Amino acid sequence: MYQDVILDHYKHPQGRGLRDGDAEVHHVNPTCGDEITLRVKLDGETIEDVSYEGQGCSISQASASVLFELLVGKELADARKVQELFLELMQSKGQLEPDDAMEEVLEDAVAFAGVSKYPARVKCALLSWMAWKDATAQALSGDGAKETA
Amino acid sequence: MYQDVILDHYKHPQGRGLRDGDAEVHHVNPTCGDEITLRVKLDGETIEDVSYEGQGCSISQASASVLFELLVGKELADARKVQELFLELMQSKGQLEPDDAMEEVLEDAVAFAGVSKYPARVKCALLSWMAWKDATAQALSGDGAKETA
Amino acid sequence: MTVQLPGLLDTEAIRKDFPVLDRTVHDGKKLVYLDNAATSQKPRQVLDVLNEYYERHNSNVHRGVHVLAEDATALYEGARDKVAGFINAPSRDEVIFTKNASESLNLVANMLGWADEPYRVDRGTEIVITEMEHHSNIVPWQLLAQRTGAKLKWFGLTDDGRLDLSNIDEVITEKTKVVSFVLVSNILGTLNPVEEIVRRAQEVGALVVIDASQAAPHMPLDVQALQADFVAFTGHKMCGPTGIGVLWGRQELLEDLPPFLGGGEMIETVSMHSSTYAPAPHKFEAGTPPIAQAIGLGAAVDYLTGIGMENIQAHEHAITEYAVRRLLEVPDLRIIGPTTAEDRGAAISFTLGDIHPHDVGQVLDEQGIAVRVGHHCARPVCLRYGIPATTRASFYLYSTPAEVDALVDGLEQVRNFFG
Amino acid sequence: MTVQLPGLLDTEAIRKDFPVLDRTVHDGKKLVYLDNAATSQKPRQVLDVLNEYYERHNSNVHRGVHVLAEDATALYEGARDKVAGFINAPSRDEVIFTKNASESLNLVANMLGWADEPYRVDRGTEIVITEMEHHSNIVPWQLLAQRTGAKLKWFGLTDDGRLDLSNIDEVITEKTKVVSFVLVSNILGTLNPVEEIVRRAQEVGALVVIDASQAAPHMPLDVQALQADFVAFTGHKMCGPTGIGVLWGRQELLEDLPPFLGGGEMIETVSMHSSTYAPAPHKFEAGTPPIAQAIGLGAAVDYLTGIGMENIQAHEHAITEYAVRRLLEVPDLRIIGPTTAEDRGAAISFTLGDIHPHDVGQVLDEQGIAVRVGHHCARPVCLRYGIPATTRASFYLYSTPAEVDALVDGLEQVRNFFG
Ligand SMILES: Cc1ncc(COP(=O)(O)O)c(C=O)c1O
């Protein structure tokens, strides 16, 4: 499961650190104590920034880094498609072999295909993605604003 | 386990019915619902009467009848010996083969030897004996008097 | 001479799956096991799964990143999926594993005692049960009533062993918080009219708990069709191992209600000062669960489903019909409970003249016939019918007409013996 | 090259009893099972007893007058005798079968919550635990404190993983009703000083509850010598099946304290209006108990006793000493808990530089080495030492020095991989 791409992102995380945002969430994976604090900054329908801070295993850390690379700059609608496809891949229990079409959408994130075989680790890989989904919903509803200012 | 002696006592119970007493107890065997109400009448150290009423299986009914035959008229000290020996026999799990000496003390009650192999039935056989012990203790302490008058 | 009845299963084949049925007792007498309402026997298919679990995959579940832990977790959670499918649960997360039906019922009673409004059972509120409940569906409510000050009420029974619902509007009132009743009685055999009770409970906003311990093993069970809020049953009566029970509950309720047992596995996060709880079902599964037993129950569900719950129901109906008919031929025999096979399960209680059930059971046992005697953990039923106890014969998917005949012959011997 | 240590058992012979230890994982890698603190493996001798039970004797216990019911009852109650002997209980009636240690601990907490004086835990009274408890000995007391208004207090930990008892007289006071603590910590491995705590608890008249889940499998346990009031442990960690736990309690207490779960088997007599309860242990065993599992635990006790608890303790001490020494040779490895084998059990937690335990565990698993990672249901310990989680290797009677070596080699690979 430890693809070079994953180890690379783990050792050199992209976009790490908390910056300005429209909403902030804190998610925890109770089964292993992985934690992430994540902020989303939107510019209309475009994702201007995703910033995060946290602790956890290589999978959860690398996954957040990949998320940053993939989603920042995207339109929300496209980003959602990426998120959904990643979720599908992670829930595939190793049954889904990424093809070219998938690789086009998920880019580095296809490296996580192997993780889907390890139920205990799927939650690690999804932690930042669930946090992003949640933060985006809050940013859109305006709820998050007061929390980060 | 159903020796003729037992069936005989079951079909023709001796001493059944409640008569005057110095103490009365009500014992229940919760595992099968067998019940007995038993009274003891003492004359000094002599057992003048044991009277009882109840419902239950052949074993518990026959055992009460045997108890009546064995204990009434005995000195308390002797009766206690009979009771203890009967208890020992019933707790022997079928390991105790009654010999002549035992038969001399227990008389008809040796017929219950076979019952001791059936743990679920031992309590039935002991029900009246435990009630007698309890009632006697009450009669001696004077506690029981008020209950039966 | 073997009796042929419509709807019978191929018991010759089925009986080969159950090692214990080959056993002889009392110097070579063939075992006639008619104590299925107390517990069922286990097929080879279930025992194999237990052995395979312990010999290959045994590990604690959840939180593990090694192969065995992943195996065990997948098998355990897979069993939850199977049970959810078996009872047509809308969501697998509504299936809670307990140690037996009694724990399931106590779990509900305790949740409601500690719940916030609108569920809280408290002084001024009422709990409704019936006079034909198993002690496991009486005592938890008595304890709850004592401890909260709530009032315990119940439906009585008719002379022919059915619920007396004539005063349903007085029994279930606006004060009623919960109505808990048995789907099939373990002593009378009665199958109760769910719809009428649920309709009235819903009218007043009371929760409905169904004790399906004697139903789940014997008929298709659909928690959505029942429209109950909670359904409890137990593994050992349905070809599963001992030590495993189930509580199904509606998801919103499981979310809203407080936990019962606290400990490992049921938490989200713990500090010395306070804890938060995992979502259901884990919130209600404190400590290392009965892992092998849940997996064994999953195998039992596979086994029963393979034969088909409708087919099992039809088989038992045929056997029950035959048994009722044959038993009523025995002089002095009085069936306690419905005297036809309509709306009843395959447990038949009876008295035999004045002969005490203990004696009936013992003499039957000497012939290799295993029945249960006593009050069957339903003493109020014995009180209601003015009897100290009953003898109960209860059938299952491997029971045969020949076993009914053996019982009837055995009862003749009992009568001769004590006559 | 096999390491020879004084006091080792003949693991070559012992390992043959445990089918799972022969298993290979990940394409032929030999399984190195070092997750024994989570659950132990089961010897053939225990599995045989389970099979024999289900294939020959399976029946519900008590109240039966047929052969199978008598067999099952004798086996079940025989298991109680075995467990009583194993822990040197003054009376067999003090041994209560539960489903796991968590239920045992919740049972005590609930008994005390519903008890009459002088035992009642209530507003104005205090409960004392420690910061190294398993969640199963934290959450039940948190729930009790919340629900009664009692105050929860605890002993902190020293930097080297021991209880800080320096303020024992302030922590345990006249208000303290109950002190509950772990005998051997499942995360730190620490063996706690029972005498000092018991002495202080007795001084103020508080009850003492000991969580012996990690002690019963590994050392001689004598409830009389411990002088506790309650001792809890769990079957699956001591070669027994899942689904079975034990609560031992002093007879007078069991007589005086109220029941917890209500239902069949725990009653003396039931009417719709009220019930009376059977004497202990039955009062606390509602419903059909985990029959096969209790019998299996009895077989596990026989197995362990056959080898000898002193011998098992000596074996584990030798392995632990060796493991501590070898682990401390690994660069960046920090043991969380005592760093010698004195007064400690065979569970060793550690961190490895910045590498997250999940990653450590995963890479070890790829080499066939099964360890546990996470907070081990003792999150307050992780908070105390400022770490998110640990990797834990834990040994048992079948563990070998070669397995310690495999672990150390495996950790080298982990370091290379993430280095
Ligand atoms: C110290 C300790 N206490 C309690 C428990 C709980 O045991 P169980 O999960 O079997 O209830 C465990 C094991 O998980 C433990 O290690």
Ligand SMILES: Cc1ncc(COP(=O)(O)O)c(C=O)c1O
């Ligand atoms: C109707 C009914 N309810 C509840 C129970 C309790 O089940 P268990 O003893 O497995 O908890 C039983 C069986 O004994 C039963 O027949």
